[in-house]
Amino acid sequence: MKILVCISHVPDTTSKINFVDNNTKFDSSGVQFIIGPYDDYALARAIEIKEATPGTTVTVLNVGLADTEPTIRKALAIGADDAIRVNAEPTDSFFVATQIAEHAKGYELVLMGRESIDYNSGVVHAMVGEMLGLPSASPVMKLDIDGTKVKMTIEIEGGKEEVEANLPLVAGCQEPIAEWKIPNMRGIMSARTKPLKVVEPKATEATTLLQKFELPPPKGAVQMISSDNVAELVTKLKNEAKVL
């Protein structure tokens, strides 16, 4: 079986977010970049399936400029066989989905994260599914393959659903689908020589245009209330914050 795992290259979850160039560009100075945490679950599940199913290959794909290569190499170190980088700035979901769809044909399973933690749209899997005419599901908490059938547990508001579909399929993953994998020394060494193909993007007309970024207004100071005077909190929530 051939599995494609799409990974985003995103700021570490503890990063402070700032912008430069009149709030039109992300300020990457001092920021550590990682494989999107949900994409890491997708990758871990792909490796599990590969280990359990002889003849399975795992390809990782990223839409990004050359600075994403250390992140792609990390995915190779975790156990992917080869990688594709579409050499372009991931400007919006539609653009990313268009590029992924160009390369996803021929894979039985396309795994992604439930959402990227920069754009947070949670839609690239649905868009790719639509572009390729394949079913898509997200957020998938459990995924088991039986022949050409896939059984999944999907989280919905306030609960979950058991869902079945046929391969080929696109899925957006989240915990507890698999345990995050940490690269070992052998993985890191072998990742250096695994194939990483760089391809130019397919030309597309932009459907959205970023104008600028904004940061939320700073938070006011906290008011501390004594634990002996809990009634005062209730009064303040009612009369001052007006939330009760």
Place this chain on the structure above:
Amino acid sequence: MAILVFVEVAEGKIRKSSLEAVCYAQAMGDSVTAIVLGPADAAEVKSLGNYGAKKVLHAADPKLEKPIIQVYTSVLTKAMEDEKADILVLANSSLGTPVAAKVAIKTGASFAANVVELPNTSAGFVVKRSIYTGKAFSLVELKNAKKVIAIKKNAAEAKETGGAAEVVNYSVTLSDADFNTTILSSEKATGDILLPEAEIVVSGGRGLKGPEHWAILEDLAKTLHAATGCSKPVSDMGWRPHHEHVGQTGVKVAPQLYIAIGISGAIQHLAGVNSSKCIVVINKDADAPFFKAADYGIVGDAFDVVPKLTAAIKAANG
């Protein structure tokens, strides 16, 4: 400009987030048609007029009862065509967001999810989106003539307008090929207030020491008609169900009031609560980072403070 709004029904009732979507569309000042898929209570469907819909299409076909994303996508695409709608508005949800994205692909529309306020149409059509898990916003122009917008909670207030809608039975032709996934079963907390939609959330962390101590938190939640949430380790350890886990890798909430009990306030947790209007933190450690993100704080033992708070609210409510 005609706008179509997809309205979700859960347990026979219209989702509050969908009412917000109808009000959002109405505030854009155009003619609003709402569409309800699957069996639903007639009075509920009709009530959409009271939130600003001029017309409601109701496709009551029982085959639409289980929400299959591809099927809903086709029906909404057709409805946009039938209604000559240029814009589709809906609320972000596990169903709505992927359906919106697929309709956008099918219709060649510009798409934006997590939209937090009304569009600015003074020059082009610009929406404001929440990005970086609530740590920032982006202003994005939707360039194509057709647009699909998935809104975040509180993008508009669900306000009654006193209007009335014409309800039309909408008949659909469903294609077997669209039933490309099968929902075998679903397990859903019934009667509870849904966490993503709740106006008040009471959330507990590892400081509560074990699942057996959740009763004090549930008492408080019940008194406040609040939903309950938790931190990631709490759901990882199985003290609480996964769908209650709030934060960067869990549910992002946007209530009026978020009460955090025994949660340290790690940045990944804060990422899920930073859209709350007011945050109250109860923690026995005065240096817990959460206090820096709070509006009100109490330093104290949860087992002492929480029951006192519940009693004080009951007393204040008379």
